[in-house]
Amino acid sequence: MGRGKRADPESAGFPAVATTSAGVAFSLGRPDHDFFAEQAPEEGRVDRETMMRRVREIADEVGVPLSADLEDGYGEAPETVATTISMAPRAGAAGGNIEDFTGERARPLHDTALGVDRIRAARAAVDAGGEPFVLVGRTDALLVGGSLDECVRRANAYLTAGADCAFVPGAGDAATIGTLVRELDGPLNVVMGLTGNALSLDDLRALGVRRVTVGGSIARTMYRHLLRAARELADHGTFSYAADQISQTDLNELFRYGGGEPGA
Numbered sequence: 001m002g003r004g005k006r007a008d009p010e011s012a013g014f015p016a017v018a019t020t021s022a023g024v025a026f027s028l029g030r031p032d033h034d035f036f037a038e039q040a041p042e043e044g045r046v047d048r049e050t051m052m053r054r055v056r057e058i059a060d061e062v063g064v065p066l067s068a069d070l071e072d073g074y075g076e077a078p079e080t081v082a083t084t085i086s087m088a089p090r091a092g093a094a095g096g097n098i099e100d101f102t103g104e105r106a107r108p109l110h111d112t113a114l115g116v117d118r119i120r121a122a123r124a125a126v127d128a129g130g131e132p133f134v135l136v137g138r139t140d141a142l143l144v145g146g147s148l149d150e151c152v153r154r155a156n157a158y159l160t161a162g163a164d165c166a167f168v169p170g171a172g173d174a175a176t177i178g179t180l181v182r183e184l185d186g187p188l189n190v191v192m193g194l195t196g197n198a199l200s201l202d203d204l205r206a207l208g209v210r211r212v213t214v215g216g217s218i219a220r221t222m223y224r225h226l227l228r229a230a231r232e233l234a235d236h237g238t239f240s241y242a243a244d245q246i247s248q249t250d251l252n253e254l255f256r257y258g259g260g261e262p263g264a
Contacts, residue, residue, distance in 0.1 A: 055068045
């Protein structure tokens with residue numbers, strides 16, 4: 001294509017890439033969105049404008065569609081979610097997810113009716129913008145101890161409200177995923193990498209999953225190696241971590257040509 005830099009997943013051959021709120025936050029030295037008891041709403045959280053700038057930076061450097069992790073839409077009100085969704089295509093995103101996680105331990109999920117209104121507002125914003133955009137409705141019910149039945153109810157409500165795809169993080173075993181595929185009235189997205197799951201992409205495809213993301217798992221793996229190297233150097237004064245590194249030349253080639261040949 002004769003372009004400049006490309007992100008690692010694109011150079012590996014993936015037809016689309018996605019941001020992760022965790023990866024973006026960690027790259028800026030900030031925590032990811034969490035329960036407010038552990039992290040105050042304004043304390044260190046990546047704000048909407050910062051996230052959109054990072055989405056634009058990534059979108060400008062890749063040649064495949066980019067889906068953006070838009071967390072909770074950066075506010076509870078449906079109007080706020082609509083504004084966030086309107087900003088995403090202008091930042092270069094071809095899709096994005098809106099979740100129902102509130103950050104409050106006493107009320108970890110938005111009421112279903114409000115969650116539906118938020119997705120409906122997001123759908124209206126997408127339609128008003130006129131640009132192709134895959135709207136993903138995410139429910140965090142499993143992550144906060146909810147039942148599978150609640151996940152199905154919420155996900156189907158979001159699909160009815162205008163989501164193109166349902167996202168249920170926490171569904172990681174074949175039985176749960178199979179139930180969701182059967183019970184949902186639209187495509188299912190699952191996130192792998194929360195643990196060392198034995199299911200492969202082929203397994204997920206056979207189960208009927210239509211979209212697979214990895215969240216912050218690749219970023220966390222990278223930071224694990226970084227922390228291990230720093231601790232080895234600080235605690236032992238040795239450099240064995242360097243035996244398993246990518247060469248400077250290979251990295252230069254990756255970022256210069258995306259892993260392909262110049263001018264390809």
